[in-house]
């Protein structure tokens with residue numbers, strides 16, 4: 696498949712590219728600073744540019760069978776409006792190019808996931824990560840859900856590094872609590888599986904690791 700990834704230089708993006716190349720796919724990565732892409736991933740085709748700039752984003756999604764969005768302000772940085780703004784630019788670019796399949800990483804804490812969060816998580820999470828970040832997640836979900844694309848919004852709990860465990864649970868409405876977490880490598884595998892064999896089209900699965 697010809698795959699495109701936005702947010703390619705983040706922890707999840709890098710794991711996704713690594714796995715997609717291993718499985719023999721062609722990957723186009725939108726990258727604003729090439730230094731953030733590890734050398735072994737040079738086989739990916741790189742489009743240089745910012746996610747808020749329609750030109751490089753249009754170029755990156757051209758001819759893609761599926762687009763993965765793992766875009767976000769890095770933790771510790773102010774959330775700004777990159778997530779929502781970049782998602783809108785991406786959806787518009789996909790509409791123009793005719794690309795239909797979008798798999799976007801969202802987060803537990805989105806309004807739609809609150810009913811399935813434990814009481815503690817519902818109260819503590821906004822304090823830990825800040826309400827503006829969750830507002831951005833809601834805006835992104837709204838933009839994606841209102842698009843005419845074949846979308847999947849993957850709600851991730853706290854992301855951690857480490858080798859893929861291959862042991863995840865993915866369900867719409869999955870209950871989460873303060874200890875829920877997901878390895879980025881497992882998230883990347885879920886995103887790629889979903890690109891190859893769509894199971895959650897126009898759905899919002901929550902994915903958690905079964906192993907800490």
Ligand SMILES: NC(=O)c1ccc[n+]([C@@H]2O[C@H](COP(=O)([O-])OP(=O)(O)OC[C@H]3O[C@@H](n4cnc5c(N)ncnc54)[C@H](OP(=O)(O)O)[C@@H]3O)[C@@H](O)[C@H]2O)c1
Nearest residue numbers: 702703704705706707745746765766767769802851853854
């Ligand atoms: N961290 C968590 O615990 C957690 C929990 C739930 C959901 N999530 C979400 O899961 C996804 C992946 O998270 P992660 O921690 O693996 O990612 P990350 O390491 O925070 O990486 C974010 C990516 O977005 C890119 N980016 C930010 N602004 C951009 C812009 N204006 N133009 C182009 N690229 C831009 C960054 O590029 P640069 O390298 O150029 O900065 C980087 O590639 C994100 O959507 C995140 O919000 C995270």
